[in-house]
Amino acid sequence: MGSFSVTVFCGSSPGAEATYGQAAQALGAGLGQRGMNLVFGGGNVGLMGVTAGAALEAGSHVTGIIPDFLRKREVEFHGLSELIVTDSMHTRKRRLFALANAFVVMPGGLGTYDETFEILTWKQLGQHAKPIILVDILGWAQPFVAMIEQTIARGFARESVRDLFEVVADVPAVLARLEELRGD
Helix, strand or coil: CCCCEEEEECCCCCCCCHHHHHHHHHHHHHHCCCCCEEEEEEEECCHHHHHHHHHCCCCCCEEEEEHHHHHCCEEECCCCEEEEEEEEEHHHHHHHCCCCCCCECCCCCCHHHHHHHHHHHHHCCCCCCCEEEEEEEHHHHHHHHHHHHHHHHHCCCCEEEHHHHHHEEEEEHHHEEEEEEECC
């Protein structure tokens, strides 16, 4: 396995716009073309499956991490470089965290929000200093950012929580940022 691994959080659904799938495809292909490893939730559904398939096709080492109870529901992705089956969602998230040099958050639903908030909270509590990058496809990240701003405005978080994550406009921007982080 190469030296730079990116854990991607994204939807197990395709979303309502084709642009989401196109972005997932571009992200997976871009990681593979740059020799970066993909770590993801292990399912062959939604944006998750699109990202992984494109990364594999482009030559990336792809590690899927899936809890045993989700193997049928999320339709486990067969043919990955590596599949890790865990006993729980919590164990899955710990492994997704442990293998990452950086986190990329693409559009998704409640699971994506859950993973993102957990990794942000761990960073706020000083458990890691890994980059967390939200990709604002079709404005998807804007409500998330607005919620953070409301949390600050209402006195439930310090202004410094803004520094826990970055928002980039699109896939080319996140790939460029990952190259910077890797030291290219």
